Amino acid sequence: MVRNKFHTGSGPSQRQLRVGELIRRTLSDVLMRGDIHDPDLNRMSITVGEVTTSPDLRIATAYVLPLGGDGADEALDALRRNRHELRRAVSKNLTLKFSPELRFATDETFDRMDDTRRMFADPDVARDLHPSGDQDPDDSVA
Structure with a gap:
């Protein structure tokens, strides 16, 4: 049996899951410490719930939500404005050939x-x- 070097299953590969989790933790740490030079972003408390990656690991989508759920649009705007600085911060912790492009979406x-x-x-x-009718309260x- 010849194995293809690319993952052909229906779900994400183990590598995609590992890289996504590493990006999630790194983004969470960067946002918590306020390492980004944007006062609007630094005054927000943002939770990074999950990060999914494309099969080639070149695109990472972070699902985020501000604390309390209010101001999601403003948080997404601030993250998108600072995506290049966030990408540099993430790439410092990754040992990948390419640093993934970061995209942001609301965590629902x-x-x-x-x-x-x-x-x-x-x-x-x-x-x-x-x-x-035997439902136990x-x-x-x-």
Whole structure:
């Protein structure tokens, strides 16, 4: 069996996951320390939830959310304005042939979790989950 040197699975490769996590930690540290020379960006508390990379590792998309969720557009604008400085900071911690281009998007994970909680709290859904009426009150999803 001949193996292709490129990952052909449906999900990200282990290398993509490792590089994405390293970029996530580096961005989080840089933003927490305020290493970027932009007062607008430094006064924001931004969470980097996840970083995904393209298969060739040349593009990294960071999913971010400001603390409290308010001001996401302003945070994205500030990050995009400073993407070159952030890219330099990230490349110092990477041992890749190319430093990935950084892109930023709003992290909607928390919104999806809230929607899922609301869905499970719906009486019709709860009835479907426990059709025999043997629902234990302690088993309810909050």
